[in-house]
Amino acid sequence: MKSTNNTLKILEIDPWLKPFEGDLNLRMDKYNHTKEALVGKNGDFKSFANGHLFYGFHLVEDGWYYREWAPEADALYLIGDFNDWNPETHPLEKKEGYWEIFLPGVEALKHLSRVKVRVEANGISRDRIPLYIRRTAQDPVTHDFAGQIWMPEASFKWTDQTFSADNAKPLLIYEAHIGMAQEKEGIGSFKEFTENVLPRIKANGYTAVQLMAVMNHPYYASFGYHVSNFFAVSSWFGTPDDLKELIDTAHSMGIVVLMDIVHSHAVKNIAEGINEFDGTDYQFFHGGGRGNHSAWDSKLFNYGKYEVIHFLLSNIKFWMDEYHFDGFRFDGITSMIYHDNGLGTAFDNYEKYFSMNTDIDALNYLQLANELIREIRPDAITIAEDMSGMPGMCLPVRDGGIGFDYRLAMGIPDFWINTLSKCSDENWSMWKLWHELTTGRPQEKKIGYAESHDQALVGDKTIIFWLADKEMYWNMSKHQQNLQVSRAIDLHKMIRFSTITLSGDGYLNFMGNEFGHPEWIDFPREGNNWSYKYARRQWSLAENKDLRYDYLYQFDKEMLAFVKEHNLVGSNNLQSLWIDEQDKLLAYKKNDLIFLFNFNPTNSFPEFALPTGESGEYKVIFSSDDEIFGGQSRISQDVVYSTRTLPERGNNTGILIYSPSRTALVLQKI
Incomplete structure (x- = not known):
């Protein structure tokens, strides 16, 4: 090494x-x-990380094998609807390092059969969900979870054999949560996401989708971060085949599918999860207090234990092989x-x-x-x-x-939220903006983003809500004027455009934020009377041509198309041209294009002296002030700007150009 x-x-x-x-x-x-x-x-690791091919339930020619890793357990018994939940009929035999039972006959277990394993340890008997189960089901009456055999007669037929992630393309990520991706007040499904949301992602120009909450979690409102069953697809959203269809369809559209994988901790639940499976607190996790996360109320893995490494690496390989995920966050x-x-x-x-x-x-x-x-x-x-x-x-x-x-690049959304929440417009720092968006570790790539799901959760605010607040409830019509909403629209565009063109080798957006989805995310809980009102995406707002959400929606599409056309994401060909702290102006050059941002809340500059670094003629090719984006069309794309000597810029070469307040424009040399 x-x-x-x-x-x-x-x-x-x-x-x-x-x-x-x-x-x-x-x-x-x-x-x-x-x-x-x-x-x-x-x-090689590929040959090592095969726990899922040995443990769990496996159908062979003449029956079923079930194996489990429970080193400190005294006895294990397989129970389920196949044996009327009788704990005495199907004991597992302890082998060298694992437990095993063979059930003769291919009909011994059937598709959708519910199963558990009774584990006896330290004089205590508990009915547990098998560690490597691939699906769980919740009883509609008792709400208890059980493992479920997933073995449909016809296996899913993949069509994505030729698909691969094209790392030469810019990585434009659409972060998404399946359950809240629909407009209905309820839990969305994999099938609905495939039908309704994937086409949006493709049409908007994103090249990748990052799926949250895929691994099974018993509490829906955990956002998928308290995982219980690491090899099971979340039963909240549909079946394993439904997820496969989603990924296969995305690949047919040329969309990379990334999984939000949670190997940093696990839910502490004993009945639903892996905690104390063999009767000890140290089977998977650190024993004692070190195994508890004080802030997350969850369990912490012992990464120094080889069996834990085997479990987690096998989990990675499982999701790649079984579901064709193209990578992980x-x-x-x-x-x-x-x-x-x-x-x-x-x-x-x-x-x-x-x-x-x-x-x-x-x-x-x-x-x-x-x-x-x-x-x-x-x-x-x-x-x-x-x-x-x-x-x-x-x-x-x-x-x-x-x-x-x-x-x-987690510091960037923190910078934007701090700026919006703590600084008046006239006190925004252009130097801090430039530093935060352009600084990174040498030769290490980063994903830039203005906000993710973190900023959208209840208790925080999205960028649009910091900007417009309650005015969004009453003043988003295109047919009325509101200064606060106009400011919000202008700055929302500028924040995103500066972030995507300056901040990294990839870009991320949480679903709905591209059009300024109103309000926060609040999952159903006792405090809101178990309502789904704030755990959904109101796509109709973006599609309503009478509402200003349409401006942001159109801007996001055109912004992505523009950065892809000019290879702006991932390019390090960046040069600062002008940073004006007093007038709130920022200009830079990237890939032979010149960017000019005017963050000034009140002042427009009729003849701003913009250094270009070289002589020639320039035209505006992109503007946040276009009418289609909710702008005032103050920036002409027909005018040709010829360079001259600029005495006010130390006799450097540049142009004189109109820079309206709260706008961004891009110039290209003719």
Whole structure:
């Protein structure tokens, strides 16, 4: 894993890491030791991560095998509707390292049969859901969950054999939650998403969809982050075949499908989840207090335990092989890689990344996970949700990194929300904006975004709601004027356009935010009388040509088309031209295009002296002020601007151009 001169390449990429060379070498030595222990010197992860092919339920020619990993259990009994839930008729036999039972006859278990396993340990008997179950079902009367056999007569027929993720294309991600993706006041389904939402994603120009809450979770309002059954498709949204149809359809549209995978923690529930499955609190998790997440009320995996690594890596391979996912967004990485779960820590210097607080086992697990994913599919995409900014997160493992393709640029939405909530318009800082949107770790790719589902949850506000607030309830008609709503529309466009053109190698949007979906997300709970009113997407607002949501919807489509046409996402060909803190102006050059943003709340500049860096003639080719976007059409795309010497800019070459208040424009040299 080290380069030929015995120096990790990460130290050459980021010289600030030199004082921590010993820590990096320790990390890599431990990684190599763990890898050799798991797969041997010449082994591969693809052959190792096959727990799902051994454990769980498997139909063979003459019957069914059921195997379970429960090392500290005293006895296991398979129960279900097939044996009238009798715990005495089907005991499992303890083998070397696992439990097993064979049920003769292919009809011994049937499609949709409900099953559990009774586990006896420490004098306590509990009925549990099998660890590797692929589907669960909830009793409509008792609301109890049970495992369910999924073995339809006709297996799903994939048509996506030639599909692959084209990493040369810009990664434009549409973050989506299946259940709240429909307009009805209820839970949406995989089928409805396939029929109603995928065509929108394609038409709007997004190249990838990131699906939340796919793994089974007993509490719908957890947003899918309290996982109970790691190999089961969420029964809230439909069947395994419904999910396969969704992914196959997306691939037929050329859309990459990413899964929001939760390996950072698990639900603490015993009846529905994997907690204390064999009677101990340390089968999967750290024992004692270290195994509990104080803020999330959940259980924390022990990534130093080889059996846990096997379980989690097998989980990754399962979702890729069985459901053809093209990659993953790993949730909660900051919580994983620090013993204090990153709570209350300000990562303001490099020592914070290499202290006794760092969980090397967790970092090693993430390295193993990325290596496995590359072995399965070299074109697969992995994204890290790490708010700490751990150096090397998106560098190859061989160079001393953790191996992700991208990190989420989580500081950018924080910057926008802080700016909107704490600064008056005339006090916005152009220097901070430029710094926040353009700063990143060397040679590490990032996903830029103005807001995600985090900002849309109840307790926070979306950007449009920070801008327009209650005026959205009464003043979104195109046929009436409202200064606060007009400001909101203008700044919403500018925030998104500056973010997508400046901030990264990819871009993300949470569904509905592109057209300024009103209000917050509030899942049904006792506090709102179990209402679905705020856990849905009101697509009709965007489709209503009489409402201003249409302006933002059209702008988002044209913005994505524009950045794709000019290869603006992922390009590092960026040059600052002018940053004016007093007048709130920002100009830069990217891929031979010149961008001019006027964030001034009141002042327009009839003849702004814009440096271009070279002589020639220029025309405006994109403007946020177009009428179709709710603008005032103050920016002409017919005028030809000829360069001249600009005395007010130190005799640099540039043009004089009209820059209206709260607008963005793009110039191209003729």
